[in-house]
Amino acid sequence: MAKIIVNGEAKEVQLPLTLSELIKQNNVSQPEMVSVQVNEDFVDRTEWPDIQIKEGDAVDFLYFMGGGM
Amino acid sequence: MFDFTEEQIQRYSRHILLQDVGVEGQEKIQNAKVLVVGAGGLGAPVSLYLAAAGIGRIGIVDADVVDLSNLQRQVIHFTKDVGVPKVESAKEKILAINPDVKVDTYREFLYSANALDIIKEYDFVVDGTDNFPVKFLINDACVMAGKPFSHGGILRFNGQTFTHLPGTACYRCFFKEPPPAGAVPTCSQAGVLGAIAGMLGTIQAAEVLKYFTGVGQLLTNRLLIFDAKTMQFRTIPVKHRPTCEICGEHPTIDHLIDYEQPTCELKKHKKS
Numbered sequence A: 001m002a003k004i005i006v007n008g009e010a011k012e013v014q015l016p017l018t019l020s021e022l023i024k025q026n027n028v029s030q031p032e033m034v035s036v037q038v039n040e041d042f043v044d045r046t047e048w049p050d051i052q053i054k055e056g057d058a059v060d061f062l063y064f065m066g067g068g069m
Numbered sequence B: 001m002f003d004f005t006e007e008q009i010q011r012y013s014r015h016i017l018l019q020d021v022g023v024e025g026q027e028k029i030q031n032a033k034v035l036v037v038g039a040g041g042l043g044a045p046v047s048l049y050l051a052a053a054g055i056g057r058i059g060i061v062d063a064d065v066v067d068l069s070n071l072q073r074q075v076i077h078f079t080k081d082v083g084v085p086k087v088e089s090a091k092e093k094i095l096a097i098n099p100d101v102k103v104d105t106y107r108e109f110l111y112s113a114n115a116l117d118i119i120k121e122y123d124f125v126v127d128g129t130d131n132f133p134v135k136f137l138i139n140d141a142c143v144m145a146g147k148p149f150s151h152g153g154i155l156r157f158n159g160q161t162f163t164h165l166p167g168t169a170c171y172r173c174f175f176k177e178p179p180p181a182g183a184v185p186t187c188s189q190a191g192v193l194g195a196i197a198g199m200l201g202t203i204q205a206a207e208v209l210k211y212f213t214g215v216g217q218l219l220t221n222r223l224l225i226f227d228a229k230t231m232q233f234r235t236i237p238v239k240h241r242p243t244c245e246i247c248g249e250h251p252t253i254d255h256l257i258d259y260e261q262p263t264c265e266l267k268k269h270k271k272s
């Protein structure tokens, strides 16, 4: 098990794990509506399947919010 | 230099009493020109608080008229205003709160052909719009024009905001491009708790006042998010991305883009 931080909260995950798999595990129902940062760096969605999660990684899901009116 | 009248000293006394603002800060507020794009859920509290604060000039962009379904959150519009252009309704309330404010109204949609022309008249831009095409347009236009802006987004029980100054992270740095139009929940599906608009809009207004008075730390390189269900607030560090399509080292976007409008715009056009 590896300790990582997802959206600011500590979590334990089984490695190996790709970023795409982590997104699925976190029940992101609409991956199109989320932007992802790993260790505060933006990760393009085309790279999600290739990114391997490592012990200590901090992953943030930034949700698109289009409302305002 | 400080030519405030007795009445103004009284009106702005709670600002002037603040050590970080004072008469000097109030004068900066009075000299400020702010553009508010969208006179809706976010634009309403932003405009009301900026007017009350004594911002010298406020521009408002909105093509729509007030609809009954707006009144649940767009507190600048009253029941009597249904059917009235939002910019006119907003101007009336701004002047009723503070006749010192000069108000410019733009009853039009912001798009690639008018954005730079309108923005160039102002020192700061507030995004109070309800769709991604315009949010990206405001970002790109402000980056191109070197203007600071406040981004705001709300959905259901959530809100997000950050402030951009030239050189700091822009919307594209961490959101890159609009989500596919088909993935975006339509206005009627999504919904929003009315008070969320007030929560986020007042944060945006506070950022504007901080910017002009130079007080504290702005929400630059930080995305503030909150969930009103739990009342958890979080600021996520974000950063300028060297590969950013608009503000990066080799920008690939050299003109403003009109992305496909989301579906909820259609209903508005049909009505009238």
Ligand SMILES: [Zn+2]
Binding pocket: B169, B170, B171, B172, B173, B174, B240, B241, B244, B245, B246, B247, B248
């Ligand atoms: Zn950028």
